[in-house]
Amino acid sequence: MSNPTARRAVAxxxxxxxxxxxxxxxxxxxxxxVENFLSWRNLQGLSLAVSTTGMVACTMLFCxxxxxxxxxxxxxxxxxxxxxxxxxxxxxxITLGILGGLGLGAxxxxxxxxxxxxxxxxxxxxxxxxMQIVRGLGFIISDGxxxxxxxxxxxxxxxxxxxxxxxxxxxxxxxxxxxxxxxxRTVFGRDTLAVGGNTEAAHLAGIDVARIKVVxxxxxxxxAAFAGIVLASRMTSGQPNASLGFExxxxxxxxxxxxxxxxxxxxxGFVIAGVLIMGIVQNAMNLLNVATFYQYVARGLxxxxxxxxxxxxxxxxxx
Amino acid sequence: MSAPALSFNGxxxxxPGVKALTDVSFHVHAGSIHALVGENGAGKSTLxxxxxxxxxxxxxxxxxxxxxxxFRDTSAALAAGVAVIYQELHLVPEMSVAENIFLGHLPRxxxxxxxxxxxxxxxxxxxxxxxSIDPATKVRKLPLAQRQMVEIAKALTRGARILAxxxxxxxxxxxxxxxxxxxxxxxxxRGCAILYVSHRLEEIFALCDxxxxxxxxxxxxxxxxxxxxxxxxxxRMVGRELSHIHQYAPRPAVGAGLAIKNLTGPGLAAPVSFAxxxxxxxxxxxxxxxxxxxxxxxxxxxxxxxxxxxxLQGARVDIAKPRDAIAAGIVLCPEDRKKEGIVAVRSVxxxxxxxxxxxxxxxxxxxxxxxxxxxxxxxxxxxxxxTPSARxxxxxxxxxxxxxxxxxxxxxxxxxxxxxxxxTRGIDVGAKSEIYGIMQDLARAxxxxxxxxxxxxxxxxxxxxxxxxxxxxxxxxxxxxxxxxEKLLRLALPVESTPAA
Numbered sequence: 067m068s069n070p071t072a073r074r075a076v077a078x079x080x081x082x083x084x085x086x087x088x089x090x091x092x093x094x095x096x097x098x099x100v101e102n103f104l105s106w107r108n109l110q111g112l113s114l115a116v117s118t119t120g121m122v123a124c125t126m127l128f129c130x131x132x133x134x135x136x137x138x139x140x141x142x143x144x145x146x147x148x149x150x151x152x153x154x155x156x157x158x159x160i161t162l163g164i165l166g167g168l169g170l171g172a173x174x175x176x177x178x179x180x181x182x183x184x185x186x187x188x189x190x191x192x193x194x195x196x197m198q199i200v201r202g203l204g205f206i207i208s209d210g211x212x213x214x215x216x217x218x219x220x221x222x223x224x225x226x227x228x229x230x231x232x233x234x235x236x237x238x239x240x241x242x243x244x245x246x247x248x249x250x251r252t253v254f255g256r257d258t259l260a261v262g263g264n265t266e267a268a269h270l271a272g273i274d275v276a277r278i279k280v281v282x283x284x285x286x287x288x289x290a291a292f293a294g295i296v297l298a299s300r301m302t303s304g305q306p307n308a309s310l311g312f313e314x315x316x317x318x319x320x321x322x323x324x325x326x327x328x329x330x331x332x333x334x335g336f337v338i339a340g341v342l343i344m345g346i347v348q349n350a351m352n353l354l355n356v357a358t359f360y361q362y363v364a365r366g367l368x369x370x371x372x373x374x375x376x377x378x379x380x381x382x383x384x385x
Numbered sequence: 386m387s388a389p390a391l392s393f394n395g396x397x398x399x400x401p402g403v404k405a406l407t408d409v410s411f412h413v414h415a416g417s418i419h420a421l422v423g424e425n426g427a428g429k430s431t432l433x434x435x436x437x438x439x440x441x442x443x444x445x446x447x448x449x450x451x452x453x454x455x456f457r458d459t460s461a462a463l464a465a466g467v468a469v470i471y472q473e474l475h476l477v478p479e480m481s482v483a484e485n486i487f488l489g490h491l492p493r494x495x496x497x498x499x500x501x502x503x504x505x506x507x508x509x510x511x512x513x514x515x516x517s518i519d520p521a522t523k524v525r526k527l528p529l530a531q532r533q534m535v536e537i538a539k540a541l542t543r544g545a546r547i548l549a550x551x552x553x554x555x556x557x558x559x560x561x562x563x564x565x566x567x568x569x570x571x572x573x574x575r576g577c578a579i580l581y582v583s584h585r586l587e588e589i590f591a592l593c594d595x596x597x598x599x600x601x602x603x604x605x606x607x608x609x610x611x612x613x614x615x616x617x618x619x620x621r622m623v624g625r626e627l628s629h630i631h632q633y634a635p636r637p638a639v640g641a642g643l644a645i646k647n648l649t650g651p652g653l654a655a656p657v658s659f660a661x662x663x664x665x666x667x668x669x670x671x672x673x674x675x676x677x678x679x680x681x682x683x684x685x686x687x688x689x690x691x692x693x694x695x696x697l698q699g700a701r702v703d704i705a706k707p708r709d710a711i712a713a714g715i716v717l718c719p720e721d722r723k724k725e726g727i728v729a730v731r732s733v734x735x736x737x738x739x740x741x742x743x744x745x746x747x748x749x750x751x752x753x754x755x756x757x758x759x760x761x762x763x764x765x766x767x768x769x770x771x772t773p774s775a776r777x778x779x780x781x782x783x784x785x786x787x788x789x790x791x792x793x794x795x796x797x798x799x800x801x802x803x804x805x806x807x808x809t810r811g812i813d814v815g816a817k818s819e820i821y822g823i824m825q826d827l828a829r830a831x832x833x834x835x836x837x838x839x840x841x842x843x844x845x846x847x848x849x850x851x852x853x854x855x856x857x858x859x860x861x862x863x864x865x866x867x868x869x870x871e872k873l874l875r876l877a878l879p880v881e882s883t884p885a886a
Contacts, residue, residue, distance in 0.1 A: 250752075251751055251752050251754075252746075252750050252751055252752060253742055253743055253746045253749070253750060253751075253752060254750070256735060256742065256752060259728075259731060259735075260728050260731065260735070260739055263728035263729065263730045263731050264724075264725075264727065264728040264729065266724060266725045267719075267724075267725055267726055267727060267728050267739075268728065268739070269687070269707060270685075270687055270707050270717060270719055270725055270726075271707070271711075271739040271740045271794065272707050272708040272710075272711040272712075272740050272743065273708075273739075274706075274708065326730070330728065330729075330730040330731065331730050
């Protein structure tokens with residue numbers, strides 16, 4: 067391009083629309099190139115597959131935007147599902163089962179938040195510890211085996227649908243909307259970005275940094291537990307082995323969606339794009355019968371490419 | 386006479402918008418201790434950084450002996466026999482004394498570190514500086530004075546013939562200072578050239594042979610110390626004409642503003658009390674590390690105080706955290722804009738509304754978008770912030786405009802007291818003048834303006850009264866009419882018993 071203003075405009079557009087364009091291109095390529103991709107059945111399956119990641123990515127966005135991250139969510143998903151299943155089996159009450167699972171998630175999240183924000187321990191170490199503790203609790207509660215659930219009404223949560231779209235997908239869409247609003251339209255959301263952007267400046271501007279972090283981690287735990295309960299409903303059982311490596315999948319999706327790991331930058335729209343890109347790639351590889359082993363390699367390469375792209379973008383802005 | 390061991394020849398250092406050093410030339414001879422003095426910002430640190438290879442001068446340079454040198458980096462300087470010993474020592478606390486001394490060139494045998502040789506060689510080096518520390522001790526366990534000796538031993542190990550000390554005695558006891566002087570004199574006797582940077586004139590007169598005085602990045606004078614008195618040195622360090630950029634106009638004080646009673650906490654050596662009026666600009670002068678920033682942070686609740694009271698317009702206010710201070714109408718523009726002031730990755734609009742949005746949000750929760758936009762527009766106009774739009778990321782703005790955004794953040798609140806910590810640091814003259822204008826406007830509107838500055842012309846030009854801080858306490862409070870550069874500097878310089886020779 068010869069005209070610098072035009073080049074600037076194109077660059078700005080790419081900055082703003084980058085991942086959305088990638089998503090659109092990916093969708094078109096898969097529609098044309100991958101058999102059965104566009105079938106209603108496959109799209110349903112695809113959306114269901116990303117629904118769990120999507121829900122937890124909402125709160126992970128806050129966590130990353132505030133400059134922290136949370137590795138314990140995979141364990142919380144599994145343990146909350148197991149606990150809900152056990153409580154339902156013992157008490158026969160769906161409500162108690164769900165409350166039990168949510169309570170566990172909130173507690174795990176609060177502990178994370180308290181240790182990180184008040185005791186000022188690094189989030190990596192803290193959540194690495196709770197990740198293992200909570201995973202262990204899941205195995206202890208279930209004695210290492212899948213816990214079957216007898217309450218058929220509970221299965222509606224994960225297996226019903228409305229207007230042809232599965233309930234978990236509706237839930238995920240609702241989460242995207244609500245957390246998107248919280249991030250953009252509330253003092254809490256803007257404070258979160260300020261804390262991640264510059265903790266000391268936020269503190270000196272009168273923001274209660276520790277409180278914000280505790281709330282973020284607690285809601286994150288709650289959300290992971292909720293996703294775990296929905297997952298248990300879909301699988302009609304609580305699986306202590308569920309969602310191994312899930313935390314990395316969620317963080318990958320967020321980073322793919324342009325959320326800065328150093329905090330202060332992130333938007334819900336891009337995170338949705340990140341979640342969908344990961345989901346579509348995975349789905350297309352399944353349809354193309356790519357062996358699982360290769361899928362790991364492909365996912366890793368995509369993440370690496372996204373981060374390098376981000377770095378390149380930022381260096382260009384500074385220069 | 387042989388060629389001087391070290392010469393600066395027209396050394397000039399320009400940063401974007403600031404000339405830190407202009408055409409500085411002087412010589413340092415082997416077997417001599419050469420003092421380098423000047424106010425904060427006179428260019429001493431820049432000169433040391435050129436010597437250590439951390440900066441490359443934009444013009445001119447330095448010569449060792451009769452060979453001109455342009456160090457590519459700090460290791461090139463070390464290789465040429467130059468060692469700069471900074472106030473914050475560059476040692477690895479978790480490693481042993483011996484490993485630190487030989488850091489980067491550990492003695493090896495068959496590719497592995499030769500432990501025995503390392504310990505023996507380290508012991509020899511330590512003896513040279515008169516220390517009998519066990520070389521296996523971890524550096525973290527040593528008191529500061531001994532760490533300094535380790536740093537000197539490390540420099541000598543690398544064959545340093547030119548040693549520069551940056552404020553080496555700032556945290557040493559009298560006895561430790563005497564030890565250090567013995568070592569430095571010993572180095573001199575062995576023919577090293579020593580450059581000694583300090584604010585402590587007593588020490589300089591006790592230790593040094595010659596002196597170079599810098600002011601505003603320029604060379605003022607180099608002379609033998611026997612030819613100068615302490616007063617003459619001070620006079621040469623200051624002595625500038627006040628310019629018209631300060632926009633000072635007398636104002637009436639309009640009643641009680643901020644009063645501090647017996648405030649104690651980290652960074653203060655004694656309880657601090659003072660009272661500044663509403664409508665007054667109250668300056669704090671002092672050298673770096675005199676406790677001014679710490680004082681402001683204690684008032685603001687950014688650091689926890691251990692005792693004392695804050696009175697606002699005569700009434701006591703309890704401040705435990707910054708939010709309490711803001712609620713009471715006391716606000717702070719911090720010293721380090723990048724680290725503590727701006728949220729670099731967010732927009733001008735968000736930075737302006739960072740605090741006020743808590744007050745203006747609908748139901749205390751939802752952002753009042755139209756108010757925030759109107760407020761940002763108003764502050765940008767009022768303070769003449771030069772930005773293409775309110776949506777621009779603040780990090781793309783110049784330092785002066787970033788500072789105005791932070792001022793705008795506080796003007797969006799109801800301000801009774803504004804604490805300004807080095808409000809014009811790293812800001813060009815034009816923006817400086819605008820910020821002085823804003824300070825005057827605030828005071829005229831009845832705000833109590835407290836300004837901390839290390840620049841003499843700034844405090845003298847803007848403040849109605851000036852408190853001088855020295856070593857964690859207020860040394861004196863002067864009226865504008867009584868204050869001169871010399872008086873302020875004399876009060877700010879540390880007092881100490883002259884170390885015996």
